Amino acid sequence: MTSRAGFVALIGEPNAGKSTLTNRMVGAKVSIVTHKVQTTRARIRGVALEGESQIVFVDTPGLFRPRRRLDRAMVAAAWGGAADADVIVLMVEAHRGITEGVERILEGLEDFGTGRTVALAINKIDKVQSEKLLGLTKDLNERYNFAETFMISAEKGHGAEHLKQWLAEKLPEGPWLYPEDQIADLPLRMIAAEMTREKLTLRLHQELPYQLTVETENWEERKDGSCKVDQLIYVMRDGHKGIVLGNKGETIKAVSKAAREELEEFMGRKVHLFLQVKVRPNWLEEKERYSEMGLDFRDGNK
Ligand SMILES: Nc1nc2c(ncn2[C@@H]2O[C@H](COP(=O)(O)OP(=O)(O)OP(=O)(O)O)[C@@H](O)[C@H]2O)c(=O)[nH]1
Numbered sequence: 554m555t556s557r558a559g560f561v562a563l564i565g566e567p568n569a570g571k572s573t574l575t576n577r578m579v580g581a582k583v584s585i586v587t588h589k590v591q592t593t594r595a596r597i598r599g600v601a602l603e604g605e606s607q608i609v610f611v612d613t614p615g616l617f618r619p620r621r622r623l624d625r626a627m628v629a630a631a632w633g634g635a636a637d638a639d640v641i642v643l644m645v646e647a648h649r650g651i652t653e654g655v656e657r658i659l660e661g662l663e664d665f666g667t668g669r670t671v672a673l674a675i676n677k678i679d680k681v682q683s684e685k686l687l688g689l690t691k692d693l694n695e696r697y698n699f700a701e702t703f704m705i706s707a708e709k710g711h712g713a714e715h716l717k718q719w720l721a722e723k724l725p726e727g728p729w730l731y732p733e734d735q736i737a738d739l740p741l742r743m744i745a746a747e748m749t750r751e752k753l754t755l756r757l758h759q760e761l762p763y764q765l766t767v768e769t770e771n772w773e774e775r776k777d778g779s780c781k782v783d784q785l786i787y788v789m790r791d792g793h794k795g796i797v798l799g800n801k802g803e804t805i806k807a808v809s810k811a812a813r814e815e816l817e818e819f820m821g822r823k824v825h826l827f828l829q830v831k832v833r834p835n836w837l838e839e840k841e842r843y844s845e846m847g848l849d850f851r852d853g854n855k
Pocket residue numbers: 565566567568569570571572573574676677678679680705706707708709
């Protein structure tokens with residue numbers, strides 16, 4: 554069998570069941586989401602394995618009704634995340650049907666144009682009678698040309714395995730995107746990196762933020778319940794390294810403290826955070842390579 558890997562964007566109104574579905578498919582501790590990372594283009598909810606396929610579920614931060622300017626920007630970002638995905642799954646709540654919010658998402662999908670794989674997952678089927686489902690399926694398929702319709706209950710599990718198998722087959726052939734031993738804590742690694750990057754941005758103001766990136770290199774659970782997190786901060790030039798470190802290392806110390814405190818609060822336990830600064834002149838080029846792969850969430854500067 555050939556290996557496959559790719560991104561699946563789950564879209565739908567708040568409460569549609571996206572986290573529940575991800576948890577079911579991934580089957581491990583995942584879907585730890587924080588509002589802190591809402592500004593990134595797409596965040597990883599979790600990574601599932603099915604046969605030889607690696608399915609990376611990405612979230613689109615809040616496809617809700619835009620009221621203010623900021624909201625509009627976020628909605629645009631949400632669609633951006635979906636645009637990078639190989640497959641999009643629209644989740645609609647069976648008992649609520651085509652709400653105003655769903656209408657808006659359907660309009661967004663139409664604006665996307667054709668040529669992408671979009672599946673429909675009618676969720677929470679345990680809440681309605683089956684006759685109702687047929688009508689809803691028909692109405693939704695008249696509105697958009699879905700590649701496939703699934704009737705599922707993310708909570709009870711109905712139909713979820715079938716959907717997962719279908720998704721696995723739709724992904725492009727290619728090597729896995731993440732090493733197997735990192736899959737379980739990948740969302741956490743990314744959230745932690747995002748927290749450090751945010752602290753650096755706050756501290757350095759306009760100076761550098763667009764030219765640095767943070768990666769969580771190592772994540773180690775300790776017996777005493779704490780965890781040890783090693784992160785690398787990549788900058789473009791030697792001079793930038795000095796700025797990030799600060800006079801006698803005071804900048805990096807302050808950043809490290811602030812990021813650690815936030816991470817501890819988020820995790821509810823003790824964290825040992827170690828930051829290291831490295832110069833990587835080709836970083837911007839690499840970043841472009843990543844975006845071609847749909848990996849734009851590597852930096853949060855969108
Ligand atoms: N009855 C029933 N409830 C479900 C099902 N799937 C999810 N829920 C419930 O719906 C609520 C929302 O589910 P989430 O998975 O948090 O929804 P979400 O789409 O991730 O929500 P946001 O992160 O706010 O966008 C939770 O209380 C779930 O337990 C289902 O199949 N049946």
